[in-house]
Every structure is written in C-alpha cells, then in structure tokens.
C-alpha cells in the first residue's frame with residue numbers, strides 16, 4: 692500500500708519535471724531558436740545577421756555568467772550604439788522560466 696503511494700507520487704514528480712522541461716523546450720523553439728538555433732549554435736539566417744555566439748563552445752559558456760544571462764533574457768541585448776540585438780522577455784516569462792531557459796542554454800555546452 693505504502694509502496695504504491697510512493698510509486699504514484701514518484702511518477703507524478705517525474706511527469707511534472709518532464710512537463711517543465713518540455714515547456715522550456717517549447718519556449719526555446721518558439722522564441723529563441725530563430726536566432727540561437729535549435730542546438731544553440733546560432734547557425735541560422737537571423738543568428739548570423741545579429742552575430743550570436745556559439746553556445747556549444749565551452750569557451751563561450753565560460754565567458755557567460757548566470758546573472759548576465761538572466762539579465763539578457765529579461766532586458767534583452769543592445770549593441771554599443773543602443774540598437775537592439777535581442778529583445779527582452781521580462782513580460783513573457785516568469786523568473787523560474789527564465790532560470791530554466793538559462794539551464795537550457797547551459798546544456799548546449801559540448
């Protein structure tokens with residue numbers, strides 16, 4: 692009896708975590724992929740135009756700080772002249788979704 696409750700609770704947890712990961716993937720596909728690419732390489736038409744970095748590159752990953760990544764996703768990225776390179780998504784995503792997106796970007800590292 693106890694065992695089956697534990698098992699059911701465990702399965703529910705796994706289900707929830709997977710749903711969460713899927714939501715992050717969906718968000719990436721919908722809003723980020725066109726520049727950063729499906730695999731974070733930025734090897735897309737838009738990505739080349741706005742010159743995104745290759746997030747599979749360990750060196751690039753090492754240069755990025757989690758706080759800056761969160762800030763970039765919230766507020767966007769501008770060039771030195773103040774022109775928008777990436778828009779901010781503070782209105783679109785809650786803090787925990789943004790953290791999940793940061794983890795998603797981190798996972799591109801080869």
Ligand code: HEC
Nearest residue numbers: 722723726741742743744755759760763768776777792796
């Ligand atoms: C219009 C193109 C475009 C879209 C769409 C876009 N980005 Fe970006 N992003 C950029 C550019 C340009 C940079 C700056 C260069 C770089 O770091 O590759 C950047 C930088 C970043 C960075 C690195 C910030 C740092 O610490 O230097 C992260 C993380 C990021 N984007 C995540 C996302 C996520 C998540 C989405 C979708 C919600 C997204 N981007 C959508 C163009 C885009």
